[in-house]
Amino acid sequence: MLQDYDNYLSGCLFFAASELVRKMAKIADEEFMITKLSPSYAVLLMLISENEGLCQADAAKIMALAPSTVTRFVDKLVDRGLIYRKVEGKASCLFATDEGKKLNGLVHKAWANVYQRFCDLIGEERVKRLTEEISFVNKGLKG
Numbered sequence: 001m002l003q004d005y006d007n008y009l010s011g012c013l014f015f016a017a018s019e020l021v022r023k024m025a026k027i028a029d030e031e032f033m034i035t036k037l038s039p040s041y042a043v044l045l046m047l048i049s050e051n052e053g054l055c056q057a058d059a060a061k062i063m064a065l066a067p068s069t070v071t072r073f074v075d076k077l078v079d080r081g082l083i084y085r086k087v088e089g090k091a092s093c094l095f096a097t098d099e100g101k102k103l104n105g106l107v108h109k110a111w112a113n114v115y116q117r118f119c120d121l122i123g124e125e126r127v128k129r130l131t132e133e134i135s136f137v138n139k140g141l142k143g
Contacts, residue, residue, distance in 0.1 A: 024118070031113040035106045039114075040065075042107045044073050048083050049096040049104040056085075056092040064138075 010016060028039040035042050040063070047062060048054050060070040074094065077083045082100035086093045096104070118127045 027117050028114050032110045046107045048094045049101050053093045
C-alpha cells in the first residue's frame with residue numbers, strides 16, 4: 001500500500017510543474033475576478049491596450065500561444081466590446097475600445113495582486129529567481 005502520498009511524485013519535474021501551474025492558476029483566477037476576465041484574456045487585452053494596432057500574429061508570439069488560440073481569445077474580446085479588429089493587407093490589427101481601455105487599470109491591479117500573493121507565500125526573492133529560471137528553461141525548450 002502506498003503510504004508516502006506527499007512525496008510519491010515530488011521528484012518528477014512534469015508532475016511538480018503541473019501542480020505548481022494549477023496552484024498558480026487558482027490564485028490568478030481568484031485575483032482576476034475583478035476584471036471579469038480570465039488571466040489570459042486580460043493579458044491579451046492589456047497588450048492591445050498598451051500597443052494599439054498590435055498584429056494578432058505578434059500577440060500570439062508574445063504570449064507563446066497558438067495563433068488559433070489567440071483568434072479564439074480575440075473573438076471573445078470583440079464579442080464583449082473590449083477590442084476591435086482592422087484588417088490591413090493580410091494582417092489583422094487589434095485595437096482596444098474605450099470600454100477595453102477602462103479595464104486596463106483593473107488588469108494591472110489584478111497582476112499586482114497575483115504577484116503580491118506569490119511573494120507573501122514564498123518570498124519576493126524566490127518569486128524573482130523562479131521567474132528567471134522558468135524563463136531560461138522555456139527558452140531552452142523552444143519548439
